[in-house]
Amino acid sequence: TQALLIEAFSVIRGNDKITGALKAWLLRNKQTNHWSSTKSTADACYALLLQGGNWLDTEPVVSVELGAITTIRPDKTEAGTGYFQKQIPGTGVFPEMGNIAVNVQQAQGSKSAQPVWGAVYWQYFENLDKITEATGPLKIKKHVMVTRATKNGPVLEPVIEGSPLQVGDKITVRLELTSDRSMEYVHLKDMRASALEPVNVLSGYKWQGGLGYYESTRDASTNFFISYLPKGTFVMEYALFVSHAGVFSNGISTVQCMYAPEFTCHSAGIKLTVE
Numbered sequence: 001t002q003a004l005l006i007e008a009f010s011v012i013r014g015n016d017k018i019t020g021a022l023k024a025w026l027l028r029n030k031q032t033n034h035w036s037s038t039k040s041t042a043d044a045c046y047a048l049l050l051q052g053g054n055w056l057d058t059e060p061v062v063s064v065e066l067g068a069i070t071t072i073r074p075d076k077t078e079a080g081t082g083y084f085q086k087q088i089p090g091t092g093v094f095p096e097m098g099n100i101a102v103n104v105q106q107a108q109g110s111k112s113a114q115p116v117w118g119a120v121y122w123q124y125f126e127n128l129d130k131i132t133e134a135t136g137p138l139k140i141k142k143h144v145m146v147t148r149a150t151k152n153g154p155v156l157e158p159v160i161e162g163s164p165l166q167v168g169d170k171i172t173v174r175l176e177l178t179s180d181r182s183m184e185y186v187h188l189k190d191m192r193a194s195a196l197e198p199v200n201v202l203s204g205y206k207w208q209g210g211l212g213y214y215e216s217t218r219d220a221s222t223n224f225f226i227s228y229l230p231k232g233t234f235v236m237e238y239a240l241f242v243s244h245a246g247v248f249s250n251g252i253s254t255v256q257c258m259y260a261p262e263f264t265c266h267s268a269g270i271k272l273t274v275e
Contacts, residue, residue, distance in 0.1 A: 002022065002025065002026045002029070002044070002047070003026070003040075003043040003044050003046065003047035004043075005022060006019060006022045006023060006026065006047040006048075006050065007046075007047060007050060009022060010050050010051050014051070015051045019051065023047065023048055024115045026044055026047065026048065027048065027115060028115070028117075029181075029182075030044070031117070031259075031260045032181060032182070032183040032184065032257050032259055032260045032263060033182060033183065033184050033259070034184055034185075034259065059077065059082040059114075060082070060104050060105060060106045060114050060116060061073075061074075061104075061105040062074065062082070062102065062103070062104050062105075062116055062118075063102075063103045063105075064086075064100065064101070064102055064103075064118070065100070065101040065102075065103065066096075066097035066099075066100055067094070067096035067097045067098070067099045067100075068096065069094060069096055069097055070088070070092075070097060072086045082116075090124070093122070100120060102116070102118070104116055118262075119262030121262075127249070127269075128191070128249040128250075128251050128252060128269045129161075129249040129250070129269040129270060129271040130269060131252050131266065131268060131269040132268050133265075133266070133267055133268040134265050134266050135265050136263065136264070136265050137179065137180045137181060137263050138177070138178070138179055138183075138186075138255050138256075138257070138263055138264065138265045139177075139178040139179075139265055140175060140176070140177050140178075140188070140253050140254075140255045140265055140266065140267045141175070141176040141178075141267060142173065142174075142175055142176075142190070142252070142253045142267040142268070142270075143158060143173070143174040143175075143176070144158070144159040144171060144172075144173055144250060144270060144272075145157060145158055145159060145171070145172045145173075145174065146159055146165060146169050146170070146171055146172075147169070147170040147171075147172065156172055159171070159270070159272065161270050161271050161272075162271075162273060163273070164273050164274070164275045165242050165272060165273065165274045165275070166242065166274070166275060167242050167243065167244060167245055167274060167275075168241065168242060169241070169242045170239060170240070170241055171196060171239065171240040171241065171242060172237055172238075172239055172240075173190065173192070173222075173237065173238055173239075173240065174235060174236075174237045175188065175190060175224075175235070175236045175237070175253055176233060176234075176235050177211075177229070177233070177234050177235075177236065177255060178232070178233040178234075179229050179230075179231055179232065180231060181231055182228070182229065182230050182231050183228075183229045183257045183259070183260075183263065184227065184228050184229070184257075184259055185226075185227065185257065185258040185259045186225075186226040186229045186255060186256070186257050186258070187223065187224070187225055187226075187255070187256055187258055188213075188223070188224040188226065188236075188253065188254070188255040189221050189222075189223050189224075189253070189254045189255075190221055190222045190223075190224070190251075190253040191220060191221045191250070191251025191252055191253070191254075192220065192221060192222065192240065192250060192251060193248035193249060193250045193251065193272050194220070194248060195242055195243055195244050195245075195246060195248045195272065195274050196240040196241070196242060196243065196248075196250075196272075197240060197241050197243045198217050198222065198238065198239070198240050199238070199239040199240065199241065200215070200217060200238060200239070201217050202217070203215060203216040203217060208235075208236055208237070209234050209235045209236065210234060211226065211229070211230075211234040211236070212226075212227070212228075213225060213226045213227075213236070214227075215238070220251075221251070222238060224236060242274055244274070245274045245275055246274055247271065247272070247273050247274075248271070248272045248273075248274065249269060249270075249271055249272075250269065250270045250271070250272050251269065252266045252267050252268065252269050253266060253267040254266040254267075
């Protein structure tokens, strides 16, 4: 459908900004989704190469400024894609480098601006209960709640770090997953404390809150495999029981698009106290 629209706008308006934006959307959509057939792939390639500059022959020059400290320019790029990467050791990382600017110098003779994209990863070691939330196009929030009996029936109360639990308490983990675009092949891994035992131990396909996924229970985590994640917010829940006393780290929830690994995020960690 998008390829047909690009061809229609090319005939009506020629090579203008709207046609370029339609091409850029098609290419960006491919970043997190797959083209389902050889015919749709051929149509998409035809639309991208229909008019304008030849993206395969001209490569823009990209430089990345990390604050006022470091400017990264490619020494050598991958043929055809222009891909390059740069690793900075921990001793060379400073807070000011979080202010990132990308400068693109279009190739000489290019008739239209070529889209470029990249990703920045910050890798470090930290105790699980001290990890803070990290978001992006994907966002995950993890809520740990305990079931309390009241006069009006069972009520879910949020578990606050430091508030004691009892052996035998029923825990509900609620995962709120938000995406600003449709994605395919998304993996969500929710870690759990060693004092928690899942109610559901059988793996299988489930449908909950308008989202279909395959749930797999492992020894230290519960994994959710989502073949298609539409744009929006979705909620998944599962139940656990507290099995023994102590102080435990409940771990974090991590979600990543397997088709585009740069789309990833994780929740904050929490410490559980069981009396």
